[in-house]
Amino acid sequence: MSKLKELNTPIFWAEGHPGELDAATWQVEVTGLVKEPRTFSYADLLALPKTVVNARLTSVTRWSVFGAWGGVHFRDLLDVVGVDPKAAYVEFFSYRKIYTTAIPLEVALRERTLLAYEFEGEPLEEDYGGPVRNFCPYLWGYKSAKSVVRVQLLDRPSRGYWEVRGYPDAAQILAGRMLDINTRRWRQIPDGEVIKFLDDV
Ligand SMILES: Nc1nc2c(c(=O)[nH]1)N[C@H]1C(S)=C(S)[C@@H](COP(=O)(O)O)O[C@H]1N2
Numbered sequence: 001m002s003k004l005k006e007l008n009t010p011i012f013w014a015e016g017h018p019g020e021l022d023a024a025t026w027q028v029e030v031t032g033l034v035k036e037p038r039t040f041s042y043a044d045l046l047a048l049p050k051t052v053v054n055a056r057l058t059s060v061t062r063w064s065v066f067g068a069w070g071g072v073h074f075r076d077l078l079d080v081v082g083v084d085p086k087a088a089y090v091e092f093f094s095y096r097k098i099y100t101t102a103i104p105l106e107v108a109l110r111e112r113t114l115l116a117y118e119f120e121g122e123p124l125e126e127d128y129g130g131p132v133r134n135f136c137p138y139l140w141g142y143k144s145a146k147s148v149v150r151v152q153l154l155d156r157p158s159r160g161y162w163e164v165r166g167y168p169d170a171a172q173i174l175a176g177r178m179l180d181i182n183t184r185r186w187r188q189i190p191d192g193e194v195i196k197f198l199d200d201v
């Protein structure tokens, strides 16, 4: 059993569970304001430099899970296609393209944002957004689109699945109580990326 499943991490599929997804035939199209649009296979992504970050996925529904997320840093991905200087946002499309969301390019390029394909050294399964998902610990989890098939660079924001249904586009993580999935304890978090709990001693 995967670590995320073992921890009983919630599984969110607002658009419906996609069923079985095949990494061997998976493709991620990188398009929009890039110099050379390109489609990456799962193997192509694995062949790019790998980055592993210790960080948290934090949901607006007030839970948070910590671990070692591995994948491709957006700088390494975007270096391949070349970024148009007008690009300012990165939009993600999940499998079937019903679920979308976008983050500022600046946030995508931060240290711990990844096009992730593993957690704790294990490939991500469908339930948790495999074969590849956005992982962005800086913003609420609805920005971390699962099972990504398209990454599109834009010169403007674009409201996605939850944003058009009322969740703030800025998606700033707000202070308050949070269920830490790793320990099953309620903890107090500050605003912003969850690095430490406020009630840590
Ligand atoms: N395609 C897709 N991606 C998604 C979602 C979704 O419903 N569909 N939910 C988002 C939300 S609100 C959160 S908190 C995280 C949850 O990730 P998990 O289901 O892997 O725990 O995925 C995000 N990415």
Ligand SMILES: [Mo]
Residues within 6 Å of the ligand: 012, 058, 059, 060, 061, 140, 141, 142
């Ligand atoms: Mo969420």
